[in-house]
Amino acid sequence: MNNVGVILSGGAGLRMGGVRKADLRLGGTPLLARVFGRLAPQCDRVLFSIAREAAVSKAAESLALETIEDEPDGPPGPVAGLFAAIRWCAVNAPEARILTVAVDTPFFPSDFSTRANALLTDDVGGVIAAFGENRYPTNILWRQEALEATLSGASRDRRGPSLFSLAEAAGCVSLDYAPLATANPFANVNALPDLLALSRRS
Numbered sequence: 001m002n003n004v005g006v007i008l009s010g011g012a013g014l015r016m017g018g019v020r021k022a023d024l025r026l027g028g029t030p031l032l033a034r035v036f037g038r039l040a041p042q043c044d045r046v047l048f049s050i051a052r053e054a055a056v057s058k059a060a061e062s063l064a065l066e067t068i069e070d071e072p073d074g075p076p077g078p079v080a081g082l083f084a085a086i087r088w089c090a091v092n093a094p095e096a097r098i099l100t101v102a103v104d105t106p107f108f109p110s111d112f113s114t115r116a117n118a119l120l121t122d123d124v125g126g127v128i129a130a131f132g133e134n135r136y137p138t139n140i141l142w143r144q145e146a147l148e149a150t151l152s153g154a155s156r157d158r159r160g161p162s163l164f165s166l167a168e169a170a171g172c173v174s175l176d177y178a179p180l181a182t183a184n185p186f187a188n189v190n191a192l193p194d195l196l197a198l199s200r201r202s
Helices: 032-040 058-063 075-091 112-119 146-152 161-168 191-200
Strands: 003-006 047-048 066-069 097-104 126-131 134-142 173-176
Touching: 003 032, 003 075, 032 047, 032 058, 032 097, 032 112, 032 146, 047 075, 066 075, 075 097, 075 146, 075 161, 097 112, 097 146, 112 126, 112 173, 134 146, 134 161, 146 161
Parallel strands: 003 047, 003 097, 047 066, 126 173
Antiparallel strands: 097 134, 126 134
């Protein structure tokens, strides 16, 4: 398998009243626990990416998940977790592919790694999750060397590069689940109505 899973903790959850998304419950289960349960069988190791000096979520503590913090010399913005993952993998799993998943994606497909690995070639930097016309750049299976090369050439302005720009620069291809699933498995939780809508699927 040789995949390292990285659960990206996302922002501060301001649209959810400042509550950490990892600890939000869907059907009585924390989002982090749901994502971990779907990701762990697809990976050799699973890491939880958090902002530098952020408090570790209760869900992460209960799962005894290894956490990695954003690096002080890394890029700002949403790609900070990817930079930290590259640093960790360079020491601990240099041959692994990196599978990133957003913590607020509770229905992430259990077969994503198998399908994505079949598309990942030397000419493809990564495989990005898609459902119809919508792509989800927090959910990508990366070739580690492609991600590292793309990050090294990325903008270092105060906002940092976008995940979409990284995916395009790395030559990512889409894995569309619209023909495979009736409901969007990459639907995520940005606000309370999203949580309520997804609760009806749990």
